[in-house]
Amino acid sequence: MWVIDGIPLHPLVVHAVVVLLPLAALGAVVIAVSRSWRRTLGVPVLLVGVAGVAAVPMATTTGTQLWTALGGHNPLIDVHAQRASWLLPVALVFLVLLAGAVLTERAAARAEAGAHARATTATRARAATGLAVLAALAGLAVTAVVVWVGHAGSVVVWQGIGQ
Numbered sequence: 001m002w003v004i005d006g007i008p009l010h011p012l013v014v015h016a017v018v019v020l021l022p023l024a025a026l027g028a029v030v031i032a033v034s035r036s037w038r039r040t041l042g043v044p045v046l047l048v049g050v051a052g053v054a055a056v057p058m059a060t061t062t063g064t065q066l067w068t069a070l071g072g073h074n075p076l077i078d079v080h081a082q083r084a085s086w087l088l089p090v091a092l093v094f095l096v097l098l099a100g101a102v103l104t105e106r107a108a109a110r111a112e113a114g115a116h117a118r119a120t121t122a123t124r125a126r127a128a129t130g131l132a133v134l135a136a137l138a139g140l141a142v143t144a145v146v147v148w149v150g151h152a153g154s155v156v157v158w159q160g161i162g163q
Contacts, residue, residue, distance in 0.1 A: 001065040008069070010062035014153065017059050020052030021091060021146050025139025028098055032132035035125065039109055042102035049098050053091045060084060076159060080152035083145075090145050094138035101131035 002009040027045030031038040063084065067077055108124035 001069045002062055008062065008066045010059065010066045013055060013059045013062050014150075016055035017052060017087075018146060018150055020048055020055060021094075022143045024049035024052050024098070025094070025136075025143045028094070028101075028132070028135045028139035031101065032129070032136040035105070035129065038101065038105045038128065038132055042105055046098055046102045049095050053088075053095045056088045056091055060088070074156070076152070076156045080149065080156055083149040083152050087142075087145050087149055090138070090142050094135065094142045097131055097135035097138050101128055101135045104128040104131055 004012060024045055027041060027048060031042050031045055063081065067081065070077070104124055105128035108121055108128055111121045111124060
């Protein structure tokens with residue numbers, strides 16, 4: 001089991017997921033509101049989203065290690081683990097939509113700067129807006145899953161692992 005100064009890595013890594021995914025979701029809502037915000041904040045929001053999604057498999061791996069070290073077979077931990085299995089798929093959908101919104105907006109901005117056909121630029125801008133709205137909705141969904149999984153994990157800790 002991976003540890004830092006004797007502390008299992010799982011509770012430390014989980015905080016990256018709990019902070020970064022909802023922060024990226026909030027950013028997705030912000031960039032869905034305004035095209036200029038999408039242009040200035042899109043890449044930083046996308047990078048936070050990538051970091052949050054990348055932390056999910058590490059949290060899963062360290063959680064499995066902790067479960068094994070504790071001897072497994074705890075119904076509270078089983079609920080937490082079952083809920084956690086939902087997080088990566090939802091987070092990946094969120095990330096794909098967010099990346100689509102940001103990259104489509106960047107393509108529209110490049111097309112405008114290059115004075116390409118206005119119809120194509122307008123279509124890209126509308127597509128970026130639609131993807132941004134979908135990313136914001138997916139961000140709300142991923143935040144809900146993070147809370148759902150995290151609640152089950154906190155029940156394990158506060159009700160006692162040995163029960």
